[in-house]
Amino acid sequence: LSEELIVRTAMRLIDDPDGPGFSLRRLGLALGADPTAIYRYFENTDDLLAAVTDQIIGDSQAGYEPHPDWRIALREFGIRVYRHAQRHPRLAVFGAARVSLRANEFRAVDTGIGLLRRAGFDPENAVRNYHAFVDLVLGFAALDAAGAPVNSPARWTAVYSSLPDDEYPAVAGVREHIHSMAGSAFETALDLLLSAIAAQAARRG
Amino acid sequence: LSEELIVRTAMRLIDDPDGPGFSLRRLGLALGADPTAIYRYFENTDDLLAAVTDQIIGDSQAGYEPHPDWRIALREFGIRVYRHAQRHPRLAVFGAARVSLRANEFRAVDTGIGLLRRAGFDPENAVRNYHAFVDLVLGFAALDAAGAPVNSPARWTAVYSSLPDDEYPAVAGVREHIHSMAGSAFETALDLLLSAIAAQAARRG
DNA sequence: ACCTGAACACCGTTCAAGT
């Protein structure tokens, strides 16, 4: 039994889509140990899941080589975090809202702020813009991960396609495009945010 | 016992910050009925919470008169939704990721898309931009509501203020501003998104 | 030093029985 083995086993339970989901008791079973043995290594369930979250942040940054163009680099950074969150949807909802206060998070924050400094922003605006950027990424990560298993795109499209024209005139006027809202808006939002940040950088630079 | 009374009582339990939180069993107790009586009115706990969520969407739009300037109107729309979500933080996390497929949601979508049509966007881009806008709002609503009770701004600031300079040079370079990341980036992100959408509208208009 | 296991105080949901 060790921190590392516990984190790895917890991740396996969380990610198995056919499995019964994660619980401390099931983690104990999977480890072949009494569930309460885990309290020797983590304060409680939250603490353990924070460690798993930090592991995923680390994975998302593995092999990341920032592109010389800060905007392209930041875009890839965001997409990596988002994609890794979607790969672990049951943790994304939990992990996105929490700061892990661990090494992998520190490194990611340092990289992101460094990219915006390179873009020419002073300390205050680099921090402000990085904060908006990373929370947009985490917000969409949580939203899309939580929504995917529960929202039916087909049902959504069916309902919105058949709303009465007189009561919902704006929806009626965009009927042939409403289906696109069943997917994720993450990349659209990310690109809008990055273009606004780039415009700001251009005005300052 | 009635749908309305159950929803109202559930909301009271969910919102009481000193209370023990929501559970079906406690809802039964608060209603003076057996917990299982609630299954006469709602399929299950999810179904009941979806009804509470729709109620909150409705509340957030009550008395909303869109400003003639679409950008100001959209900003207020977003802030209303966000603020109402923060008033019910224990529900925000649940509700943000779900489509309620009920009247209050339909009306809000119609209003939002109408505002972007008024800004001059064609159907395709009005839908695309509304989608990015509303999911940014909901993503931040979920993120901030979930994070508030669990993240300690003081601890966050303390940890990030004392990271070693040589390992985290970018953080070191913005030390005097890092504390601002303990708050919410919602309005910064919202304004960046709106300015990018406005720039697009200007290029088209 | 590390782990076990009983115990405590909870969950959501089903279903037969009551009124």
Add this chain to the structure above:
DNA sequence: ACCTGAACACCGTTCAAGT
């Protein structure tokens, strides 16, 4: 028609006892 209550299959966490 509507509600109750026992039962089922779970939770996270504490703490005394074991090795």
